[in-house]
Amino acid sequence: MPVSAITLKNVYYSFDSIFVLEDINLEIPERCYLGIIGPNGAGKTTLLRLILGIIKPHKGEVLIYGMRPQDYLKSQTIGYLPQRISQTIYEFPITVEELVKSGYERIKKHHIDWALDVFKISHLKKKSLRELSGGQRQKAFLARAIALQPKILLLDEPTTYIDPYSMDEVFQILEDLNQNFGITIVVVTHDIATFAHEVNCIMCLNRKVVCLGEPQRILKDEYMKMLYPEQAVFLHRDV
């Protein structure tokens, strides 16, 4: 039986007494590459923050390899690329290398070098973030997310700022991290059509789990209509 990397059981979360997530039940097996899609405000980022233990469910439980996130994080890490990165970080003269090790007290140099190498930005390591393009910066943040060699990687809109050529490169790297390094990846995205070719499972979220399954099955009009009922035009893609 596959090991469950992330489990959510009957999870509820509310802001100001309004539930933004309701009765979420989810098992993400180890080595899964899951895409989470859903309209604005569907609760996608909130779900990632629950998995990270930044916030706690108001009802139900979140387990990482059978442990509460705060217990798991005592000995392990979860890689995370947040959706919104504070612009103020660019005002400090921080280099790519410094960014990758920031917040990690005992990180080893070869881990930093490995992460920079994975995202093909070793040549930029002494450059200030201010000198980089948006895509190069995003790769620097992705490198930081994997620097501690986590078993789980959570990415919130990772392809923002990345041009189509570099996007293929990033997809290749993520696939390699998933297949060859065995990292479980959860990616939140609005770029459904592109990601459908990358992930092996898609979850549609809109406060509740609307549907979950293989991309070929999920990207059918019937499910998209359930997820985006206001939209007049739906995706027609062969995946």
Ligand SMILES: Nc1ncnc2c1ncn2[C@@H]1O[C@H](COP(=O)(O)OP(=O)(O)OP(=O)(O)O)[C@@H](O)[C@H]1O
């Ligand atoms: N700190 C907060 N205080 C109050 N409400 C919040 C807070 N953070 C999020 N919300 C609300 O919770 C709901 C879910 O937000 P969340 O950011 O998880 O959605 P999302 O699916 O990631 O959206 P998007 O695709 O726009 O990034 C939204 O209605 C949002 O307004």
